[in-house]
Amino acid sequence: MTLAPAPAALLADAILATHVGIVVFVVVGEALFLAGGVRGWRWVRHFGLRVTHLVTMAVIALQAWLGALCPLTVWERSLRRQAGQAAYRESFIEHWLSRALYFELPWWVFVAAYTGFAGLVVLTWRWVPPRRVRAGARR
Template structure:
């Protein structure tokens, strides 16, 4: 099950990268005229991802991906006392920091609010408006 746990860890890291890099791409793409950063589906998925992270944190609910990974590695939900493999060691260093939980909650909520503000400042393209403009 270690291989599956490593896969969950990598998916978790990719999700975190999507949230952070997606935000950077929206601002950079807006400045450079990249049309894809205004696609509604991309923007909805991006906003939804950070809203889910912030909401779980505010409610004090552990990330389901972390919980699943711990269970796959140990058969328990605390993930304590297990030897780390290569993938776990390096990807975990990117994802997990030894800080109080409230710090993460504050960061997630603040980042979520900035992403929401970005939605307002760099709005996604309106599909209906785009179709009528092309005609």
């Protein structure tokens, strides 16, 4: 599907915002799950939230191991080209993390980071296990 430049740019920005939201959900969510486990926050054990977090991180790590770019990155880049804007060549995280740190890293560093973070997410299931709410039980 080909869009005019203005709608393509707007949609690319919306995808970028969604991508940032997913990164924040994964990273900040993990920190909050760990902190909430220590502090006794009940919401960090919400089963649906934790499954969503785990599956999201598993997909990210799997993409890295397969050497595949995130579909959001691919879609955003395509829209930026349609809009006549510059598009970055590497993965979303690699591009923005490299910019934040002012140097570039090889792909394997990101694979290792995603894998390590996915391992932390799995370990958090053990340290702060989610709980299923039984039918009729109070939350």
